Amino acid sequence: MIRNQWYVVLESKEVRQKLVGVKRLNENLLFWRDETGKVICFVDHCPHRGVALSAGKVLDNHHVQCPFHGLEFDNEGRCTVIPANGFSADVPSNFYIKRYLTHEQDGFIWIFWGDEAKSVEKPLFFSSLSSLAYRTRQDVWKAHYSRVIENQLDCAHVPFIHRKTIGRGGNTLVDGPLVTWKGDRQMMMYVFNKKDDGTVPLKPEQLHEKDEDEQRIEFIFPNLWQNFIQAKMRVVVAFVPVDGETTIMYLRFYQGFLMIPILESFLFALFMPYNLKIAHEDRRVVETQQPKVSALMMKENLFQADLPIVEFRKKRDELLRNSKNYFA
Ligand code: FES
Ligand SMILES: [Fe+2]
Structure with a gap:
């Protein structure tokens, strides 16, 4: 940590x-x-x-x-x-x-x-969420928070782990993805998965950022993530480290479509279990990953689609080195 x-x-x-x-x-x-x-x-x-x-x-x-x-x-x-x-x-x-x-x-x-003396700035958070309504669920994962975060930056797993939910359609070929940085702490990731049409995946530099109101993933170091589905619908997760092998996901669903309390409750009753179901599809495999903690230099064979994970590891490594704490 x-x-x-x-x-x-x-x-x-x-x-x-x-x-x-x-x-x-x-x-x-x-x-x-x-x-x-x-x-x-x-x-x-x-x-x-x-x-x-x-x-x-x-x-x-x-x-x-x-x-x-x-x-x-x-x-x-x-x-x-x-x-x-x-x-x-x-x-x-x-x-x-x-x-x-x-x-x-x-x-x-x-x-x-x-x-205390090293805290110069206040924490960052995602913009324009305050007008949306939200509900939160906590979900305990027996995994180090670095692995839980990386799973949310991983676009190649979606058609396999989420075959019956968000990954329906078999979009197994991963163009890019494209990763950009907003300042020093915020990573933006644009996903372009598609059906395998026999072509080779496009390189990140052949891709362009999507429009501001289109879907993207954002991550703020050290432990905040957002799936910007659209301006009025987001999923935000705080990956809260408990110890080296336990993380609590604070999973929030935000929406700005239905603000009348009874309709709002109906929408949350529909989406919260669905979001948890998706998270549990991931949890089943992430909890098996070894070693428990990810690192920049480790014995894993990565491919192009893993670029966001590499970017995450590089920044994490830099922050760890700056904080002179290698026991993360
Ligand atoms: S006052 Fe004695 S242990 Fe706290
Ligand atoms: Fe997933």
């Missing part, structure tokens, strides 16, 4: 006033909201004797209290009182909890997983 990145880790509605302990990015983390409603994220580990603070409680919407010996911490993670030393005693400066910066937007919660 790449340090010093903004990761989507939860949905807003999962964090209310109470303490929420979850495993993310291979760490036990604690989430809560202070009196202003701001989401606070701490490492879920009391600096006294290692108890999970998530078993404690929030005091006055402003402090977290450890359940074991009652130490209290403010929203910056500083210990404000050690009851056994007396309420008037000073607290030594080594009594603090590691905190991660948070950002909340469009119903998602991000943390800056790394060194």
Whole structure:
């Protein structure tokens, strides 16, 4: 996992006033909201004797209290009182909890997983989604998040894995695909699969970007993906790393066609199970991939259609090298 990145880790509605302990990015983390409603994220580990603070409680919407010996911490993670030393005693400066910066937007919660001083910009998100309605489902995959992401950048698998759903029609020949970059963190992928007509696949440089309102796939590093089906219909996925072998997919279906609640519910009732069914067609094979973690230099034999995966691996490798963390 790449340090010093903004990761989507939860949905807003999962964090209310109470303490929420979850495993993310291979760490036990604690989430809560202070009196202003701001989401606070701490490492879920009391600096006294290692108890999970998530078993404690929030005091006055402003402090977290450890359940074991009652130490209290403010929203910056500083210990404000050690009851056994007396309420008037000073607290030594080594009594603090590691905190991660948070950002909340469009119903998602991000943390800056790394060194606060290195967070210069706010996280990116996909544009013009705020006028659309959405529903989210969580889906647990027993796979490293790099493999789960790569599956969503893989256009050669569609007519095989999704033979009976989105891959009907046998479009096995992959022209390109074409990959372009929007800034440093956002990858756009244009797919041109077709029936095998006996020709050789076109090279990416023989293809052109589609119009702005046509279908494309977008990926924002490190863990956000969008299938832009059309302006009013999108699928957005946050690939949330739990540990090295577990990823939770936060799968969202957005639509802007039916905004009357009862019709909206009808549409979601139709599409959410369908999207999950497609995801499970993928999950069955991705969970078998070895090695568990993908890498730029690894023993795989790739072909032209794998270009988006190569682009993903190159950028991931660069970010890993920059963050000096090779244990990803
Ligand atoms: S372990 Fe938390 S107060 Fe002692
Ligand atoms: Fe798939």
